[in-house]
């Protein structure tokens with residue numbers, strides 16, 4: 542290990558955790574450069590953040606101009622101009638007209654907590670239901686709401702009380718084979734939720750159901766349509782709010798502005814946004830109906846940096862880029878290419894038997910490998926152990942950065958939404974080669 546990386550190894554908190562010790566020095570479009578001179582194709586986007594690529598020229602320019610104009614226009618003193626301009630841009634792209642009141646914050650976890658505060662205050666009730674496999678952050682409130690891996694909360698108790706967990710319609714979580722039909726999974730999961738409301742948290746004590754439309758850290762699993770429709774109905778029947786966490790799925794990631802648009806009949810009461818909103822500048826927020834938001838006393842929401850002027854100016858530029866650069870069209874095309882390659886591998890005589898599932902929406906794509914010790918992913922032949930991390934390492938050796946996800950053998954691909962056809966082809970051939978090599982090595 543050389544140079545600055547040594548300082549990192551010695552002086553950066555171990556609790557942060559890192560996949561590599563590389564020092565990232567520059568980012569341009571779909572690539573990041575490292576201190577050692579590597580130029581790496583980035584299929585992580587900093588975990589779904591730099592959706593328009595690194596240092597998108599329009600976003601960079603807008604932020605640079607704002608840095609020289611007004612950096613900090615504190616929101617409890619007055620409005621800062623880019624904050625209002627961003628809301629003006631967001632209003633027409635909200636999935637439902639009812640989502641007309643905004644509170645901007647810094648990180649995804651803070652916004653999740655803001656949504657919980659809103660739900661508790663608006664309903665006068667305390668409990669929150671989340672799904673098994675959920676990820677909502679690592680603060681004290683959100684650690685309690687996160688159910689994808691114990692690492693995020695283990696050893697930090699007591700966590701926020703009043704959180705209840707319901708199974709997610711995902712075969713692996715349900716302890717069912719990967720061939721189980723969606724209808725059966727949905728029916729099972731909704732039944733378990735009804736039981737939860739009868740046996741553990743009564744509707745009169747329950748404020749909201751909080752869910753990601755595509756489980757992120759839980760394995761890149763889109764919610765079946767019938768499940769989200771069922772949740773909406775249960776919320777309506779029992780007087781609960783439906784909070785949709787679009788932190789990772791928002792801003793074009795799934796091929797629509799927001800993933801909830803894939804479920805046209807499901808109207809969220811509260812929507813949480815972050816990550817792609819400002820392409821790398823720290824910005825998050827919640828939006829909801831004005832009548833719910835306006836119940837909160839002035840001063841009970843807010844914080845020093847929330848809705849920072851530079852981050853908001855970047856957010857305005859992101860919206861401009863979406864309009865001018867046909868981003869969603871590119872997502873559709875590149876998505877077909879990535880899914881096409883992965884589905885092709887599923888049918889391949891040599892590697893197909895090691896793949897349990899290929900899934901996702903748009904450019905939020907996951908591949909789950911089988912595991913030789915897992916009874917729910919039976920294989921005809923021999924399946925190598927630890928496929929996901931081994932394939933991830935092989936990809937990195939070939940200068941392609943990817944991420945694993947969930948407690949299972951899953952890799953997720955989160956390319957820039959404006960990745961070129963050539964770079965997608967390059968990524969696809971590296972992924973294919975890496976999987977083939979791991980299977981060959983056994």
Ligand SMILES: Cc1ncc(COP(=O)(O)O)c(C=O)c1O
Nearest residue numbers: 648649650676677678757788789
């Ligand atoms: C769905 C979801 N919610 C919340 C968060 C937390 O966001 P942050 O890391 O900005 O606090 C994340 C982060 O990955 C996320 O994916």
